[in-house]
Amino acid sequence: LRAPQHPYTWGLLSSVPSLHGDADADLVPIPGNPPSLINLPSGCAFHPRCRWAGVNGDRSRTEVPELREAGVPGHLVACHLPAGDRERIYRNEVAQVGVAR
Ligand code: SF4
Known part of the structure; x- marks a missing residue:
């Protein structure tokens, strides 16, 4: 939680209310819906919902990232x-x- 490395984790953390921030601030949800587990998107399964999917060209859409x-x-x-x-x-x-969308 101190050094989140993945855009999905950033999205989860941005959607959690803060005890220290602006009490009236809107939560920032991850856009879209989770994919069907029997028909996952190509490449990185998170790419349809990831704000940074296009940073490396088409790679996120075509290639599964390795751990x-x-x-x-x-x-x-x-x-x-x-x-x-x-x-x-x-x-x-x-x-x-707190924006991860
Ligand atoms: S879509 Fe691309 S940038 Fe976003 S989490 Fe997947 S591999 Fe990373």
């Missing part, structure tokens, strides 16, 4: 975004304003 070490022993992430991009996006776009 890779996520910087903390025992923690893995499956995302085509390079680690540096994920850190920058989380720091500048998600953690600042």
Whole structure:
């Protein structure tokens, strides 16, 4: 929770009320609906709902991301975004304003 690495996790965290923020602030839901488990989307199954799916061209739509070490022993992430991009996006776009859609 201190260093979330995946856009889906960013979306989950952005949809949780904060005890420390603006009490009137709207929650930010993950857009769309979960996919059918018997007919998953191509590539990354989260790509139809991921705000950053187009960052690496068509890769998220065509190629399943492999699980890779996520910087903390025992923690893995499956995302085509390079680690540096994920850190920058989380720091500048998600953690600042809670927007992950
Ligand atoms: S692989 Fe692409 S679509 Fe999947 S979570 Fe990462 S950026 Fe989003």
